[in-house]
Amino acid sequence: MKTYAxxxxxxxxxxxxxxxxxxxxxxxxxxxxxxxxxxxxxELLRELKSxxxxxxxxxxxxxxxxxxxxxxRFKKAI
Numbered sequence: 001m002k003t004y005a006x007x008x009x010x011x012x013x014x015x016x017x018x019x020x021x022x023x024x025x026x027x028x029x030x031x032x033x034x035x036x037x038x039x040x041x042x043e044l045l046r047e048l049k050s051x052x053x054x055x056x057x058x059x060x061x062x063x064x065x066x067x068x069x070x071x072x073r074f075k076k077a078i
Contacts, residue, residue: 018056 040048045059052062 048063049059052059055062057065
């Protein structure tokens with residue numbers, strides 16, 4: 001049976017310090033990033049944008065945070 005990350009209990013309590021994130025964004029402004037493309041379902045994208053708005057973050061920054069956090073948790077689990 002498939003398990004989806006958004007269904008895991010660990011993601012029920014993900015908290016982000018918005019001020020620290022904004023400061024980090026300023027510090028990394030101009031840092032090299034490699035543009036990528038990912039196809040997301042419309043509902044998932046709406047949900048991402050909604051949560052990002054509630055957190056006071058641009059949704060693409062929020063997506064990067066989720067990916068980085070998921071990767072960190074994945075590495076820790078193996």
